[in-house]
Amino acid sequence: MFERMRREEVCPTCQTLTALVAAFAKHRCLEQGEKLHCFVIRSGLTDPVLVASFLDFYAKCGEMESSAKLFEEFKGTGSCIWSAMMWGLIHHGHFLQVVHLFGRMLNSQLAINADMLQGLVISYMELGASRLGKSAHGYIIRNSHAAQYENSCYLETSIVKFYARCGNIHLARRCFNNIQQRDIVAWSSMIEAYAIHGNGKEALALFDxxxxxxxxxxxxTFLSLLSACSYSGLVTEARALFDCMVRKFGITPELGHYTCMVDILGRSGNLDEAAQVISAMNVKPDGRIWGALLASCKTHSNVELASFAARKLMELEPDNVGYHVVYSNVQAGSGDRWPEVEHIRRSMAVMDVQK
Incomplete structure (x- = not known):
């Protein structure tokens, strides 16, 4: 469409170019994006949003040096430039640099918005910096009346996830209760928080x-619920949730949902039912789901099904030494399959893999 515009001599606007950059960023089209950047420089069309789009584009294409260069050149033109730089660093896992960048924001007297604060909270969460995260939460509380934060539900949800990841489920629930307008992301995040803390009953109660x-x-939401059931051993509840997801809400299960169900059924010893779930899937199974079945077979000493799962894993990930070791241990645990154990170990030596 952009090429047709050029051929028909229709002049693009900054909004047009921003949409095009976003498409290139989504599909990681580095060469086309660089050409467009050259066109923008030659034409003189620029505004802070377009610059922020290019900064985001270079970050998503792995060109952080180009992002940093753009940021230093245009950082004084608008807060969206700072936000784009922050999220580019988060995208690459440079969380400590995000914290330093936020310090520069405070020193520059820049107006801090909810998007920036959300990035800071996420960075503290990933760093496990509980005390600093609490300080950021205090800053947000102190300034919440003076500043009208946009998308504050996203910011408050990030705070909920921060406390849950840092081990304080009670503070996470208190912050969740204080959210005035809770969207599906907030509800799913709190359910996930209960899941990672092993509180399956609380997750189900929150779902109700x-x-x-x-x-x-x-x-x-259902992925978080099934994870909660898996951690808490709630087999009956997991079956009901999976059926409810498909029949009542019409949600098509994805690979993650199937993996949770296989894990739940396998842990509880329902290995045949777990294998049936895999065979009835409408998506192609990957190494994680076969790995979940293999681990359960090891726990419950089902050598035959373990051999089947192991063969599938070897086809998908032949270089994964962990699966070879688990398969070898399953065979050794049966007590009368030492030739098979020796064959597996010999094949590992041939492939030059180490435990």
Whole structure:
């Protein structure tokens, strides 16, 4: 469409170019994006949003040096430039640099918005910096009346996830209760928090409360619920949730949902049912789901099914030494399959893999 515009001599605007840069960033089209950047420089068309789009584009294409160069050149033109730089660093896992960048924001007297604060909270969460994260939360509380933060639900949800990841589920729930307008992301995040803390019953109770308040679940919500059931050993509840997801809400299961179900059923000893879930899937199984089945077979000493799962894994990931070791241990645990153990170990030596 952009090429047709050029041929028909229709002059693009900054908004047109921003949309085009976003498309290149999504598909990681580095060469086309660089050519467009040259066109923008020659034409003199620029505004802070377009510059921020290019900064985001270079970050997503792995060209952080180009992003940093753009940032230093245009950092005084708008807050969106700072936000784009922050999220580019987060995209590459440079969380400590995000913290330093936020310090520069404060020193530059820049107006801090919710997007920047969300990036800071996420960085503290990834760094496990509990005390600094609490300080950021205090800053947000102190300035919440003076500043009208846009998309504050996203910011508050990030705070919930921060406390959950840092081990304080009670503070996470308190912050969740304080969110005035909770969207599906907030509900799913709190359910996930209960899941990672092994509180399956609380996750299910929160799901019932969510439905009672008229919030419709999505695939992520059910993935968090199934994870909670897996951690807590709630087999019956997991079966009911999976059936509810498909029949009541019409959500098509994805690979993550199937993997959770295989893990839940396998842990509880329902290995045949777990294998049936894999065979009935509408998506292609990957190494994780076969690995979950293999681990359960080891736990419950099912050598035959373990051999089947191991063969599938070897086809998908022949260089993964962990699967070879688990398969070898399953054979050794049966007590009468030492030739098979020796064959597996010999094949590992041939492939030059080490435990």
């Amino acid at each position: 409360q969510m439905l009672a308040e008229g919030v419709m679940p999505n695939g992520v």
